[in-house]
Every structure is written in C-alpha cells, then in structure tokens.
Amino acid sequence: MTSNTRVVVIGAGLAGVTLARRLGELGTPALVVGDEEHRPYNRVLLAEVLAGRYSPEVIALPAPGVLLRGRVTGIDRAGRTVRCADGSVIAYDTLVLATGSNAVLPPLRGLFTPDHELPEGVHAFRTMDDCLGLSKAVRPGVRAVVIGGGLLGVSAARALAVRGAQVVLAQQSERLMERQLDPAASALVRRHLEGLGVEVHTECRVRDVRSVGGAVRSVEMADGYALGADLVVLACGVRPRVGLAREAGLEVGKGVLVDDELRTCDPHIRAVGDCAQHAGRVYGLAAPALEQAGALAELLAGSGTARYTGTRSLTRLTLTGPGSPLGPDVPLDLAAFGETDPRPGDDVVQLADATRGTYRKVVVRDDRLVGGVLVGELGTVGALARAWEGAEPLPSDGGPLLHLLTNDGGS
Ligand SMILES: Cc1cc2nc3c(=O)[nH]c(=O)nc-3n(C[C@H](O)[C@H](O)[C@H](O)COP(=O)(O)OP(=O)(O)OC[C@H]3O[C@@H](n4cnc5c(N)ncnc54)[C@H](O)[C@@H]3O)c2cc1C
Numbered sequence: 137m138t139s140n141t142r143v144v145v146i147g148a149g150l151a152g153v154t155l156a157r158r159l160g161e162l163g164t165p166a167l168v169v170g171d172e173e174h175r176p177y178n179r180v181l182l183a184e185v186l187a188g189r190y191s192p193e194v195i196a197l198p199a200p201g202v203l204l205r206g207r208v209t210g211i212d213r214a215g216r217t218v219r220c221a222d223g224s225v226i227a228y229d230t231l232v233l234a235t236g237s238n239a240v241l242p243p244l245r246g247l248f249t250p251d252h253e254l255p256e257g258v259h260a261f262r263t264m265d266d267c268l269g270l271s272k273a274v275r276p277g278v279r280a281v282v283i284g285g286g287l288l289g290v291s292a293a294r295a296l297a298v299r300g301a302q303v304v305l306a307q308q309s310e311r312l313m314e315r316q317l318d319p320a321a322s323a324l325v326r327r328h329l330e331g332l333g334v335e336v337h338t339e340c341r342v343r344d345v346r347s348v349g350g351a352v353r354s355v356e357m358a359d360g361y362a363l364g365a366d367l368v369v370l371a372c373g374v375r376p377r378v379g380l381a382r383e384a385g386l387e388v389g390k391g392v393l394v395d396d397e398l399r400t401c402d403p404h405i406r407a408v409g410d411c412a413q414h415a416g417r418v419y420g421l422a423a424p425a426l427e428q429a430g431a432l433a434e435l436l437a438g439s440g441t442a443r444y445t446g447t448r449s450l451t452r453l454t455l456t457g458p459g460s461p462l463g464p465d466v467p468l469d470l471a472a473f474g475e476t477d478p479r480p481g482d483d484v485v486q487l488a489d490a491t492r493g494t495y496r497k498v499v500v501r502d503d504r505l506v507g508g509v510l511v512g513e514l515g516t517v518g519a520l521a522r523a524w525e526g527a528e529p530l531p532s533d534g535g536p537l538l539h540l541l542t543n544d545g546g547s
Pocket of ligand 1: 146147148149150151152169170171172178179180181182183206207208209234235236237261262263287288291377380408409410411420421422423425451452453
C-alpha cells in the first residue's frame with residue numbers, strides 16, 4: 137500500500153485516533169470521521185471527570201490528523217464510498233471500522249418516555265455527553281441509584297459518592313465486578329465503596345423506573361421495594377456497535393468478524409477496537425483496542441508481516457477517595473488477569489492482610505500461571521503479568537512463585 141492510498145476511519149475513539157496517528161507517523165495519513173462533538177478523548181478516564189478530579193481537556197487524546205465531524209450512515213462496498221448524515225460522500229481505498237460500543241439499556245419497565253427518550257435524571261455512562269450530563273445533575277445529597285456493579289458501575293458509584301451524592305449501587309449478581317474479581321477481592325472493593333458511604337445491594341434486580349412529569353422519581357426492585365432516586369445511572373454493560381457493518385452485508389457475530397490482519401470478509405474493510413471480534417472474542421477494553429490499532433497501522437503502511445494474534449488483557453482500576461481500607465485519601469488499586477477462580481486440581485497461593493486491606497492471589501495450573509488478582513498492593517503486578525503473558529512454565533519448587541507475589545519483580 138502506498139502513501140497515496142486513501143484510508144478512511146469511522147470512529148474517533150481510542151482505536152480510531154490511535155490508528156490514524158500511527159498511520160500519520162508512518163507516512164500514510166488517514167481521514168477520521170467521528171460523530172461526537174467533543175474533541176476525541178480517552179473514555180477510560182471519564183469517571184475521573186465525573187469525580188471532579190480531571191477537566192474534560194485533561195483526558196483529550198492527541199489530534200489524529202484530519203478529523204471530520206459527522207456520522208457515517210451507510211457503506212457502498214461496490215463503489216467504495218461511505219455516506220454521511222449530512223449527505224456528503226467520501227471515497228476510500230481502505231475503510232476501517234472503529235465504531236466502538238454502545239451502552240446496553242436494560243429491559244426495565246418505564247425506562248423510556250412516550251417519546252422513546254430516557255426520563256430526565258436517567259443516564260447511561262459511556263460518552264462525554266453522558267458524563268457531563270451526570271456531572272451537571274450531581275450535587276451533595278442528591279439520591280443516585282447506579283444499576284450494575286461491574287467495572288463501570290463501581291467507577292460511577294465511586295465518582296458520584298466523591299461528589300457528595302447519596303449512592304445506592306444495585307448489582308444483580310452475588311458480588312461486585314464478578315467477571316474480574318474473586319469473592320475476597322470483590323469484598324475489598326465493596327468495603328471501599330461502603331467506606332465512601334455507598335449502599336451496596338447484591339443479588340438485587342431492578343424491575344421498574346418510575347417517573348413523574350418525565351423526570352425520574354424512584355426505581356423499584358423485583359421484590360417490590362422502591363428506592364427514591366433523583367439520578368439513575370445505567371451501567372449494565374456494552375454492546376459492539378455493528379449496525380453499519382451488518383447493513384453493508386459484512387460478517388458479524390457479537391462484533392465485526394476479523395482475521396489476524398484485522399480484515400473483515402471484504403478485503404477493503406478492516407475493523408479495530410470494541411466493535412471487532414477476533415478469534416471469537418470481543419474485548420471491550422482499552423489494551424486490545426490499542427494493540428489492534430498498532431498492528432493495523434503497520435499493515436496499512438506496508439509491513440506485510442504485522443499480525444494481531446490476541447491480547448492477554450489485564451484489568452486495572454484505581455479507586456481514589458477517603459474510603460480506602462489503607463487509610464484516608466489512599467487510593468485502592470486493583471489488578472486482575474486470567475482465571476481468578478481455580479478449577480479442581482489448580483494450585484492457589486494467597487496472601488491477605490485484613491488490617492491493611494491488601495490481598496494477593498495467583499492460580500497455577502500445570503506449572504503455568506493462569507490468573508491472579510491483586511488488591512491494595514500492586515508492586516508485583518508487572519512481574520506477574522510478564523509470567524502470565526509469557527505462559528512459560530514456572531520452576532516447580534514453589535519458591536519463585538512466592539517470590540513473584542512478595543517482591544516487586546522490577547515492575
Ligand atoms: C466509563 C468507562 C470506563 C472504562 N474503563 C476502562 C478501564 O478501566 N480499562 C479498560 O481497559 N477499558 C475501560 N473502558 C473501555 C474502553 O474505554 C474501551 O474499550 C475503548 O474506549 C474502546 O475504544 P474504541 O475506539 O474501540 O471505541 P470507542 O472509544 O467507543 O470509540 C468509538 C467512536 O466511534 C464513534 N462512532 C460510532 N459509530 C459512528 C459512525 N457511524 N460515524 C461516526 N462515528 C461513529 C463513537 O461515537 C465513538 O466516538 C471504559 C469505558 C468506559 C465508558
């Protein structure tokens with residue numbers, strides 16, 4: 137591919153902007169079309185904007201080169217053009233879908249007004265607009281209900297509590313962040329939120345949203361219990377944004393199907409980031425989006441050997457605020473990777489300090505590290521991640537494993 141080749145990227149999020157910047161550095165400038173009116177930003181840091189720790193400018197991404205604001209509404213694969221909402225048409229040689237995800241809106245009674253809008257006070261938590269809307273509505277004493285206790289819900293609850301809201305977090309499953317954390321680590325996160333004044337309810341299903349005059353007043357649980365609410369945050373997961381790809385006849389599973397060259401079933405169209413499905417996986421995380429963007433930039437700029445073969449992604453979260461079990465104003469850091477729940481026959485090494493609120497655990501199978509979780513004390517995370525990513529056999533006497541858990545390993 138020569139530098140005259142026209143690369144058009146749909147989506148100015150982390151993946152699209154990173155790809156375009158890298159392509160620019162490699163002498164293959166791209167045109168990015170993005171439908172959000174804000175300067176491109178790092179979505180991972182939205183909770184810090186909501187908490188009042190960062191201004192929106194601080195989380196802006198470096199400019200991607202040529203950015204066109206607008207929404208792509210259709211792809212003409214035969215003519216190799218895309219159509220935008222304003223009627224304009226853009227030609228491409230290579231088109232990259234970097235359309236990200238949408239927030240999942242759960243099937244709750246009363247969630248939509250007769251005009252199919254969310255009632256006033258009900259917000260998803262995915263975009264800068266969601267964040268600014270929430271930020272405007274939150275003030276000390278406001279009653280906020282966060283629906284969903286995964287990474288998003290925990291981040292939102294913490295941020296709202298830091299801003300002085302009275303927060304109730306309703307989690308349908310038995311513990312917080314159950315996809316990433318084992319019960320002990322999850323209990324520490326819960327303790328942290330409760331220390332901030334958040335009321336956490338697990339195994340609790342919200343059924344209804346009640347509004348008066350188009351503004352939310354309460355949410356009702358499956359058992360009939362009603363919680364007064366001035367603000368409701370929907371943190372019920374995300375779904376890859378694949379509408380354009382599907383309408384264009386591309387192969388779509390949960391995400392847009394791509395191979396190791398991030399190529400869809402149309403050789404002129406690639407996909408990266410949250411919207412892509414590679415080897416059966418949609419990640420919904422920043423690290424794979426960045427790796428995919430990096431690999432695709434190399435490929436489009438002419439490196440025939442670059443490949444994307446999957447990401448072993450580590451989840452990291454820092455919960456700041458006065459509720460840390462480690463002491464006032466000490467952030468609670470956590471990291472989790474791989475399988476944190478052992479299978480029968482796995483070896484588990486665990487170190488817990490209830491007073492300091494720290495917890496470290498690794499799971500070993502057939503002399504290989506298959507997962508781990510660290511809360512409060514992350515000095516060893518780099519060494520553990522390297523051992524996990526390398527998937528090298530561990531020495532069998534157990535000593536080095538304990539060493540990995542207790543020393544910082546140069547991380
Ligand atoms: C609050 C929050 C916290 C998070 N925390 C973490 C974390 O701690 N760790 C982690 O790894 N990940 C985290 N994530 C997930 C991470 O942000 C995503 O994995 C990452 O942003 C994916 O990047 P992307 O470019 O694929 O998608 P996105 O960032 O969603 O960007 C896609 C862009 O494409 C635009 N777009 C879509 N369709 C069109 C169209 N037709 N025309 C024009 N533009 C279009 C969208 O509006 C959007 O701007 C978090 C996400 C949120 C919301």
